[in-house]
Amino acid sequence: MTKLTKILLTRHFPDAVIERARRDYDMTLNPDDAAWQGDALITNAEGMDGILLSSSNKFTVDVIAGLPDSVKILATFSVGYEHLDLEAARSRGILVTNTPDVLTESTADTAMMLLLNAARRVRESLEMVTTGNWVGWTPTQLLGIQPGGRRLAILGMGRIGRAVAHRARAFGMEIHYHNRSRLSPDLELGAIYHATPEDLFRHADFLSINCKMTPETTRLINSDTLDLFPENPVIVNTARGGIVDDDALIAALRSGRIAAVGLDVFEGEPKLNPGYMGLTNAFLTPHIGSATVDTRNAMGFRALDNLDAYFRGEKPGDRLV
Numbered sequence: 001m002t003k004l005t006k007i008l009l010t011r012h013f014p015d016a017v018i019e020r021a022r023r024d025y026d027m028t029l030n031p032d033d034a035a036w037q038g039d040a041l042i043t044n045a046e047g048m049d050g051i052l053l054s055s056s057n058k059f060t061v062d063v064i065a066g067l068p069d070s071v072k073i074l075a076t077f078s079v080g081y082e083h084l085d086l087e088a089a090r091s092r093g094i095l096v097t098n099t100p101d102v103l104t105e106s107t108a109d110t111a112m113m114l115l116l117n118a119a120r121r122v123r124e125s126l127e128m129v130t131t132g133n134w135v136g137w138t139p140t141q142l143l144g145i146q147p148g149g150r151r152l153a154i155l156g157m158g159r160i161g162r163a164v165a166h167r168a169r170a171f172g173m174e175i176h177y178h179n180r181s182r183l184s185p186d187l188e189l190g191a192i193y194h195a196t197p198e199d200l201f202r203h204a205d206f207l208s209i210n211c212k213m214t215p216e217t218t219r220l221i222n223s224d225t226l227d228l229f230p231e232n233p234v235i236v237n238t239a240r241g242g243i244v245d246d247d248a249l250i251a252a253l254r255s256g257r258i259a260a261v262g263l264d265v266f267e268g269e270p271k272l273n274p275g276y277m278g279l280t281n282a283f284l285t286p287h288i289g290s291a292t293v294d295t296r297n298a299m300g301f302r303a304l305d306n307l308d309a310y311f312r313g314e315k316p317g318d319r320l321v
């Protein structure tokens, strides 16, 4: 890598990340931080050697086909990579990297934050206090569900799932999980393995979704699987919105089949299903799983480490393609 290497930053990443990119590269910024798609990505990539992008930019087959030959590497500022067509990149000989590890802790914090807010009815509590409708303490006001002593089912026991389990144990929860393969005892730490998602759901007083979105997990939470849960479950999603069938979940929240949800991710975000809006048992946040200064800086630095390695002629650590 030299100062002559040209990279494009598709979003306004944290200042520390931009500073480092400016120090080491001939860098082009997205002047107004618009979420470029399609032709805007192709046009702005003109003359670039590499691109630092985010999950808000969809690098579809068509976009990748239209990229100039100069582009050799796509470094995404995310652990997830559904927004990138890996096959299309492979066929054009373009390297793709992501940023695993560095957002594990903040995402697990977010899952616990959602779990507690949903279980303890914080949305209703806030509304009561801030609209002046609090009549005063009563013995049965806003009674929630206590996590301690209940079962937390974790769908996807990778790094983030295990970090959620670590936190939940401190709240006295019993950990159950499903993963494509069973973990070794030193990683399982007494968590109870279920060979199928369906069996996991039958044991889910609480569910935390921490798996990747794949064809197998798309809409895995649907009207059939929601029927499997015990009474009054709380569901938390910090993974991807498409793992949930929104219409089915909204119907179950309306009927009371599901007690509450805490959701940070949505299919089609930022345009979430309007059915969620009026539901007081839905605690909703705008994809803030990794939104801490430490984590967003670490994600940017990790993406730059990958670009640096490539342009030094080495193999980037987080190579997906």
Ligand code: 8YV
Residues within 6 Å of the ligand: 053, 054, 055, 056, 077, 078, 079, 080, 081, 103, 288, 289, 290, 291
């Ligand atoms: C990121 C995420 O903030 O890294 C991921 O996969 O879901 C988020 O936490 C976002 O994708 C940034 O590109």
